[in-house]
Amino acid sequence: MDKITDTEHLIACNECDLLLERPVILDSQKAKCPRCGSTLISARHNSIERTLALSIAGMILIFPANLFPLLTFELMGRTQSQTIFSSAMGFYYDGLWPLAVLVFMFTILVPACKLLLLFWVSFSLQFSIRLPARRFALRSYQHLDEWGMLEVYLVGVLVSVIKLVSMATLVPGIGIFCLGALILVTTMSSSMLDTDLFWHKIAEADHD
Incomplete structure (x- = not known):
């Protein structure tokens, strides 16, 4: 147990593997490796509280x-509305099931899983509740963090708007505003997440 307690006060540089004593830093401060100059810790102000709030907002918006x-398309008296889910199903019905799976996974499933995992960990730390699988949840979130493709999907929608605006009447729906807000929230949640603080708090709680 003494060995485990001692290692809690150590930190390894992600770039050069230099082992150092964990520095004590204040909110919004950074600690850099003395050997290679890379960032060891970048503290975020009220990281747990803000991450929890943003994950809840994201789960509401999703x-x-x-x-x-x-978008709603109006062409020659015909009207058709498009959602993210209906676009994935449209690819499936057209026989493009691999594309349908990719759209569903990276624009619906992965963002939802990221928000749920982030909520699970931040809720547990904020209220000091030992929820199961916190380490697995945080590790899974870090693996999935780069796999959300909401921004790419939104860019695709904007490209479609540019191509179709001269052919049909396009009316933006509430979904596109919620999608923009969801992208903003997920981006902010990633930037507000202090992974070093989260891992340190989990280690402290597990060893109490």
Whole structure:
């Protein structure tokens, strides 16, 4: 147990593997490796509270962003609305099931999993509740963090708007505003997450 306690006060540089004593830093400060100059710790102000709030906001926004119309097309008296989910299903019905799976995974499933995992860990730390699998949840979030493709999907929608605006009347729906807000929230949650603080708090709680 003494060995475990001692290692809690050590930190290894992600770039050069230099082992150092964990520095004590204040909010919004950074600690850099004395050997290679890379960032060891970058403290975020109220990281746990803000991450929890943003994950809740994201879980609320993800439903209208996926199920409400992004755009409504009006052409020759015909009207058609498009959602993220219906676009994935459209690819599936057209026989493009690999593309349908990719759209579903990276614009619906992965962002939802990221928000749920982030909520699970931040809620546990904020209220000092020992929820199971916190380490697995945080590790999984870090693996999935770069796999969300909401921004790419939104860029694709904007490209479609540019191509279709001269052919049809396009009416933005509530879904596209919720999607924009969801992208903002997920981006902020990633930037507000202090992974070093989260791992340190989990280690402290597990050894109490």
